[in-house]
Amino acid sequence: MSHLSPLLIELGTEELPVKALPGLAQAFFDGVVDGLRKRGVELELGDARPLSTPRRLAVLLPGVGLEQPEQHSEVLGPYLNIALDAEGQPTKALQGFAAKAGIDWTALEKTTDNKGERFVHRAVTPGARTAALLPEILREAIAGMPIPKPMRWGDHSWGFARPVHWLVLLHGGDVVEAELFGLKADRMSRGHRFLHDKTVWLTQPQDYVESLRAAFVLVDPAERRQRIVAEVEAAAATAGGSARITEDNLEQVVNLVEWPSAVLCSFERAFLAVPQEALIETMEINQKFFPVLDDGGKLTEKFIGIANIESNDVAEVAKGYERVIRPRFADAKFFFDEDLKQGLQAMGEGLKTVTYQAKLGSVADKVARVVSLAEVIAPQVGADPLLAKLAAQLAKNDLQSRMVNEFPELQGIAGRHYAVAGGESPEVALAIDEAYQPRFGGDDIALSPLGKVLAIAERVDTLAGGFAAGLKPTGNKDPFALRRNALG
Structure with missing residues (x-):
């Protein structure tokens, strides 16, 4: 049995694409492990998992044989x-x-x-020494990574997701001789871009996590995630509310920072007149901020940004975050106010000029079909046919609103707000929103009887019209989302 020693591989890069980072890290880890296994090298993985930050991809394995078996x-x-x-x-x-x-x-x-x-x-x-096999294993692992558009840098022929600037390769306490992307492997990592902009000497692989922590880098994404959640929740508590933390937003922030630090910020209360969904959308999707909600789940004027640095002047950082959010909120408020002046009823006029599908006419034609269907379906589920007709007539009007033009995800939600502002009954307003449910896998279906009527009428028309117009889904194409509508 060969002697086992820990192995560390670190590729230091320029900032990697946020959404691709977890996939790249996993593929790099899997590629190295598979390459060692394929060559019969003894492995002890323990609870090893991919390590990564925006500036590095790393594989740290607790036990790797020094050579192949015979x-x-x-x-x-x-x-x-x-x-x-x-x-x-x-x-x-x-x-x-x-x-x-x-x-x-x-x-x-x-x-x-x-x-x-x-x-x-x-x-x-006799088996080859693992050190002699590693350069080839590395090249194979990199070749197998999902990089749709490799970048080239300098006048080199090689490419990677982002330019590579350093390479650490340690097996036990020894540097493994290898060259990759024109870089010779050594034991020098690098710290945080601002807080510790110098090299970090690594004596042995098992020092990696702690040495980089001392250089203001948390290399384990799971640890960064825990710190972000703890900091965001603590900041929200000081503001007297609770943070809205979605999985998608959290995942992206984890992959944007090496040393997360929460910053509590606020905006003018006047903006809270805008539908909160639009403000939340702007904070999460555009800025990767965490909104703060009150006990009733309503948006407050507080939000939390995650800085990639522990600043000596947190107030200045907060000012910067507040400055980027204000113009977008001002736009949203302007759109909302203009839409209110026009009113939901009047918006419907524009639907006659919007083509739904060449053979199926305009969106106004679709609305007319859905209205007829809603009147027929309503008595069968114990809903009022007149209210169903009214809700169906208004359900698509917000597609002509400035708000939905700017925030397409708010279709139905904006309609609900405008219906309430226009004096429609609460049931009608709610149904306009619920007609879109389920919006995604795992979402609730419409809960109110009127919402169910609209959701069913809308999908029945889409399916019947889609098949009548010859748009039936094929193996890999379903432009009108007929499959999803059928499931909904």
Whole structure:
């Protein structure tokens, strides 16, 4: 059994694409592990997992053999009736086989299978040292990474997701000789871009996580995630509320920072007049901020940004975050106010000029069909046909609003707000929003009877119209999302 030593590989890069980072880190980790396994190198993985920050991809394995086991090979040669002539002398076939194996034919062994006895060449070669195998394993792992558009830098022929600036390769306490992207492997990592802009000397792989922590870098994404959640929740608590932390937003922030630090910020209360969904959308999607909600789940004027630095002047950082959010909020408020002046009823006029589908007419034509369907479906689920008709007539009007033009995800939600502002009944307003449910896998279906009527009428029309117009889904194309509508 070969001796096991920890192995560290770190590729230092310029800031990697946020959404691609977890996939790149996992592929790099899997590629290295597979490469070692394929070559029979002994491995002890423990709870090893991919390590990464925006500026690095790392693989840290607790135990890796120093060399492959002995390599046993067996090459089958010709059968005896072909290998030997009548005098028992070797034929050309056998001489050729022995020459290829590099030994005298008399030293070959024999084996028997169901067709008879044949010559065989068995050999045992000592295993290669892992250090000699690693450069090739690394190249294979990198070649197998999902990089749709590799970047080139300098006048080099190679490419990667982002330019690579350093390479650490340690097996036990020794640097493994390797060259990649024109870089020679060594034991020098690098710290945080601002807080510790110098090299970090690594004596052995097991020092990696702590040495980089001392240089203001948390290399384990799981640890950064925990710190972000703890800091965001603490900041929200000081503001007297609770933070809205979605998985998608959290995942992206984890992959944007090396040393997360929460900054509590606020905006003018006047903006809270705007539908909170629009403000939340802007904070999360555009700025990767965490909104702060009150006990009733309503948006407050506080939000939390995550800085990639512990600033000596947090107030200045907060001012910067507040400054980037204000123009977008001002736009949202302007759109909302203008839409209110126009009113939901009046918006419907514009639907006549919007084509739904060439064979199925305008969006206004679709609305008319959905209205008829809603009137028929309503009595069957115990809903008021007149209210169903009214809700269906208004349900698509917000597509002509400035708010939905700017925030497409708010279709239905904006309509609900405008319906309430226009004095429509709460049931009608809610149904306009619920007609879109379920919006995504795992979302609730419409809960109110009127919402169910609209959701069903809308999808029945989409499906019937889609098939009537010959738009039926194929194996990989479903432009009108008929499958999703059927599931909904």
